[in-house]
Amino acid sequence: MNKLYLGVDVGSVSTNLVLMDDFGAVNQGLYLRTQGRPLEAIQKGLAQLKLGGGEISGVGTTGSARNLAAAVLGADVVKNEITAHAVAASAQVPGVQTILEIGGQDSKIIILRDGVVSDFAMNTVCAAGTGSFLDQQAGRLNIAIEDFGEIALTAQMPVRIAGRCSVFAESDMIHKQQLGHHMPDILAGLCEAMVRNYLNNVGKGKDIQGPVVFQGGVAANKGIRKAFEQALGLPIIVPDNFSVMGALGSAILAREAVSSGKTSKFRGVNVTSGNFAATSFECSGCANLCEIVQIGLEEKVLARWGDRCGKWGVEQSTSAASGASA
Amino acid sequence: MKVTFPHMGNMWIPVKALFDYLEIEFIVPPPNSKHTLSVGTQHSPEGACLPFKLNVGNLIDAAKLGADTFVMTGGVGPCRFGYYGELERQILHDLGIEMELIILEPPEGSLLGLAKRIKQAASHKPWIKILGAVRFAYRKAVAMDRIEDLVHWARPRAEQPLAIETIYRRAQTELNEANNSAAIEHVVKRTREQVLAVPRKQDFTPVKVGIVGEIYTLLDPFASLDIERHLGHLGVEVDRSIYLSGWINEHIFQGVNRAYKEVKQYKQLAHPFLAHSVGGHGQETVGGTVEFGRQEFAGVIHLLPLSCMPEIVAASILPNVGRQYNLPVMTLYIDEQSGQAGVLTRLEAFVDLINRRQSQPSCEREVRHEQIVFGG
Numbered sequence: 209m210n211k212l213y214l215g216v217d218v219g220s221v222s223t224n225l226v227l228m229d230d231f232g233a234v235n236q237g238l239y240l241r242t243q244g245r246p247l248e249a250i251q252k253g254l255a256q257l258k259l260g261g262g263e264i265s266g267v268g269t270t271g272s273a274r275n276l277a278a279a280v281l282g283a284d285v286v287k288n289e290i291t292a293h294a295v296a297a298s299a300q301v302p303g304v305q306t307i308l309e310i311g312g313q314d315s316k317i318i319i320l321r322d323g324v325v326s327d328f329a330m331n332t333v334c335a336a337g338t339g340s341f342l343d344q345q346a347g348r349l350n351i352a353i354e355d356f357g358e359i360a361l362t363a364q365m366p367v368r369i370a371g372r373c374s375v376f377a378e379s380d381m382i383h384k385q386q387l388g389h390h391m392p393d394i395l396a397g398l399c400e401a402m403v404r405n406y407l408n409n410v411g412k413g414k415d416i417q418g419p420v421v422f423q424g425g426v427a428a429n430k431g432i433r434k435a436f437e438q439a440l441g442l443p444i445i446v447p448d449n450f451s452v453m454g455a456l457g458s459a460i461l462a463r464e465a466v467s468s469g470k471t472s473k474f475r476g477v478n479v480t481s482g483n484f485a486a487t488s489f490e491c492s493g494c495a496n497l498c499e500i501v502q503i504g505l506e507e508k509v510l511a512r513w514g515d516r517c518g519k520w521g522v523e524q525s526t527s528a529a530s531g532a533s534a
Numbered sequence: 535m536k537v538t539f540p541h542m543g544n545m546w547i548p549v550k551a552l553f554d555y556l557e558i559e560f561i562v563p564p565p566n567s568k569h570t571l572s573v574g575t576q577h578s579p580e581g582a583c584l585p586f587k588l589n590v591g592n593l594i595d596a597a598k599l600g601a602d603t604f605v606m607t608g609g610v611g612p613c614r615f616g617y618y619g620e621l622e623r624q625i626l627h628d629l630g631i632e633m634e635l636i637i638l639e640p641p642e643g644s645l646l647g648l649a650k651r652i653k654q655a656a657s658h659k660p661w662i663k664i665l666g667a668v669r670f671a672y673r674k675a676v677a678m679d680r681i682e683d684l685v686h687w688a689r690p691r692a693e694q695p696l697a698i699e700t701i702y703r704r705a706q707t708e709l710n711e712a713n714n715s716a717a718i719e720h721v722v723k724r725t726r727e728q729v730l731a732v733p734r735k736q737d738f739t740p741v742k743v744g745i746v747g748e749i750y751t752l753l754d755p756f757a758s759l760d761i762e763r764h765l766g767h768l769g770v771e772v773d774r775s776i777y778l779s780g781w782i783n784e785h786i787f788q789g790v791n792r793a794y795k796e797v798k799q800y801k802q803l804a805h806p807f808l809a810h811s812v813g814g815h816g817q818e819t820v821g822g823t824v825e826f827g828r829q830e831f832a833g834v835i836h837l838l839p840l841s842c843m844p845e846i847v848a849a850s851i852l853p854n855v856g857r858q859y860n861l862p863v864m865t866l867y868i869d870e871q872s873g874q875a876g877v878l879t880r881l882e883a884f885v886d887l888i889n890r891r892q893s894q895p896s897c898e899r900e901v902r903h904e905q906i907v908f909g910g
Contacts, residue, residue: 272875290883324890327862328883413853497567 210262214474215459216250216281217292217452218242218273221312221340222425223249226455227257227264228463232299235260237452239425246273247484250280254477266466267474268292268458279503279511280484282475285458285465292457294318294325297421299460300447305417308436308444309453310406310426312339317411331410339426341374345381345398349391356395360431363396370401377401399431403439418442423450482506491515535559535634535657538601540589541566543753544678545778547710549605552671554713556656556663561601563592566756570595575870577625583839584757584869585750586618593622597631605655608639613814613844674709675779677718679794681705681725686773688729689766690740699763701728738769741888744826746775746819747837748845751868753778758837759868759877765835768885773831775800775822776815800825807851814844820851827859832888834861835881840869862888 212235215226223246225238238256242249268285269277270292278286297307298320307318315338319327346353367389370380377398384394420442426432427450436444449456466472488501500514512520538561539549546562553560564570566588574591593604606619616639623635636655640648656664681702688698705725712718743765751757752774762772780797800821801811808820823834836852838845849865856863864884866877 272879288879288882288886290879291886325883325887326891328887330880330883494565496565497569 210260211265212259212262213266213268213459213462214257214264214281215292215452215455215457215462216253216267216269216271216277216283217289217454217458218246218250218269218271218277219289219311219454220272220314222451223253223271224452224455225253225257226449226452226459227259227262228456228459229262230463232460232463234449234452234456235262237449237455239451242273246276247280247486250277251479251484254479257477259477264472264474264477266459266462266472268460268462268465270454270458275511275513276486276501276503280475280505281479282473283462284470284472284474285461287458287461289454290316290318290325290328290330292454292461293423294320294457295460296449296453296457297423297447298323299456300449300453301419301421301445304419304421304445306414306420308406308411308420308422309424310338310422310432311424312343314338315406315410315424317406317414317416319414319416327414329410329412329414339424341377342398342402342426342429342432344374345378348378349395351391351395354428357399357428357430357432359392360395360399360429361392361434363392364390365393366396366400367393368401369394369397396431396435399429399435400439402432403435407439416440416442419445421445421447423447423453425451427451488514491520493519535603536561536601537603537605537655538563538593538596538599539605540592541570541754542585542750543755543778544682544706545675545753547678547706548671548675548778548782550710551674552667555667555670556659558657561596561599563596563599563601566592566754570756571870577629581841583614583841585615585748585754585839586622587870588750588754588757589618589622590625593626593633594629594631597626597633601633603634603636603655605636605638608637613842615814670715672779672782673715673718674712675782676794677709677722678706679777679779680722681709682777683773683794684726684729686762686766686771688732689763690769690771691734691738693733693735695767697732698729698766701725701732704728740769740771741832741885741892742773742829743770743885743888744773744775744822744829744831744834745837746822746826746834747815747848748819748839748842749776749781749815751837751839752776753781757839757868759872759874761835761837761866761877761881764878764881765885768881770885773826775818775825803828807855808848812844812847814842816844816848819845819848820855823852823855823861823863824859827855827861831861832892833884834863835884836863836865838865838867840867862891 211230213228217224221242223240223242226234227236229235236258238253240249240253267281267283269283270287270289274286293307293309297304305320309316316330318325343353346356367384370376381394422433422436422444427446433444482505485504488499491498491500498515500512500520502512503510536559537553541563550560550562570588570591573594574587578587578590608616619635619637626633636651638651652664685698685702689695692698705721708721712721745752765772776797777795779794784797797818800818803824804817804821808817811817826834836849852863
């Protein structure tokens with residue numbers, strides 16, 4: 209039976225799953241909306257996996273809900289998204305030195321040298337430079353987000369948009385529309401503003417050298433890609449699996465984690481049929497008043513976290529935690 | 535007189551010892567929590583830093599428990615801290631809470647002035663008694679520092695790091711209860727024995743990370759989002775640029791005492807990068823980073839509350855220090871909006887980074903520095 213590795217990246221906006229074979233090839237990549245319900249998104253994703261006679265022999269999770277995903281799935285490795293993205297990009301584009309990653313609600317830059325992360329920065333304070341904002345503007349202008357980039361590429365003369373803040377950017381765009389600028393010029397201007405904002409905030413002071421890889425959901429946007437190329441004066445590589453790189457990185461890490469012949473902790477694909485519930489409560493044991501999150505399957509408690517003292521620990525949750533520290 | 539003192543990590547232990555010794559009733563505010571923060575934020579200027587907001591929350595809570603006097607340390611220079619005590623008194627006054635304020639600082643550098651204030655805080659007890667109390671409290675501060683250091687050493691090495699947390703909590707309680715010098719010594723000794731008895735990971739050498747920055751965020755685990763504990767559990771041995779006794783010694787006693795870890799040398803070490811004081815602990819942050827660089831630590835994490843001026847100056851200098859000592863430096867800004875998840879992601883990524891750097895010496899020439907802003 210074919211060995212397959214499952215990587216799951218549960219982020220604020222999207223939940224991505226990747227099935228990778230033993231040779232590192234991506235058999236299947238799924239990009240789903242999290243819509244604020246990570247548990248359902250994971251279950252929906254699992255139901256769509258096509259194993260094709262293969263067997264899942266390792267599972268890795270990443271993203272802001274990595275611990276939750278790990279508890280539900282029974283993951284072999286839990287890693288932060290910076291490491292996961294770097295691992296995936298190095299595998300897809302050997303020798304990569306800079307990774308630009310723009311997702312739904314966060315953006316990051318990762319600098320690698322000799323295949324090792326040497327610097328990173330991440331911005332979650334401001335969403336002006338992320339996918340959600342583009343989504344919102346496309347919606348307001350009545351353009352499908354998929355067409356955004358193509359339209360921007362037809363611009364004759366991009367207009368300058370104030371991109372420092374999404375609220376100001378929006379009013380500036382409306383202003384430019386009222387002045388009679390063409391839609392493609394405005395969209396291209398927005399792309400340039402976003403790139404400027406990214407490079408001035410997340411990318412500030414970073415030593416950006418080629419090869420440069422651009423990944424994350426926003427990498428689909430050709431307008432942004434072009435704006436990056438112009439701003440950096442370097443060719444931009446968008447890998448095939450650009451939208452699911454975090455999940456791919458997790459799958460690669462999962463393969464590493466079980467490489468020494470360990471058996472996967474994966475609970476099986478039928479995990480989808482289970483009735484998972486996440487509940488939270490405030491522990492009143494001491495003045496810390498920790499918020500405890502509890503993940504249950506039917507009557508059984510799979511994992512708890514949030515406590516400082518460890519008194520709410522369950523057997524399974526320690527396995528997830530030790531994965532994080534491995 | 536019922537005295538209280540805002541929290542700063544374990545500081546309440548020696549401060550309580552001081553007032554207990556003087557037989558003055560002391561109210562320990564409830565520990566820093568989400569409640570403290572929301573009460574404090576509600577009644578503080580928005581642009582004030584996180585420590586100020588926690589102070590206000592502590593004082594309001596302590597007043598509810600009957601405190602009528604609060605003691606603060608003061609300060610001079612560009613850091614706003616020197617004015618916090620008075621500002622806090624006025625905020626409390628506007629809320630209808632009348633509290634006496636005693637600021638322990640040498641007014642215009644006068645030790646005599648400091649003595650007068652100590653005398654006032656000590657309800658005019660005889661000097662011999664006051665000196666005894668100060669000596670006893672200081673001994674507790676040094677003991678607390680030694681225990682914290684033990685915990686820093688043990689967390690990454692323990693097979694079950696949570697066992698260390700249990701020992702640490704017990705040590706805090708016991709040290710608080712210790713009522714003579716022999717008992718203090720005994721707590722430290724017993725804690726060391728307990729820590730050494732915890733099973734350790736085989737063949738494991740933890741990487742070392744230094745933590746520098748603003749004193750409050752360094753010493754208070756609630757403010758720092760428990761960064762020392764998280765790093766410890768990620769297999770990192772941490773050390774800090776400032777320990778409680780070092781700070782008390784420098785800040786209140788003008789360096790006449792001997793601290794567990796002195797802070798004096800930092801000014802000298804900082805000199806090539808920052809030759810004069812910028813207020814607060816900006817120079818100590820730069821000097822501390824130099825010291826960790828010299829000791830070949832794997833990395834440095836710089837903590838500061840959002841809007842902290844002295845540390846902002848230091849943050850802009852640290853990349854130079856990092857380059858000179860080939861030392862990765864990560865700056866974390868913290869305020870009331872900070873989320874644990876975001877901090878953990880960055881800590882994990884930073885630890886991955888230094889671990890991989892350690893295993894691949896070829897990339898050692900790469901030096902990095904990053905700045906991250908949390909919250910609004």
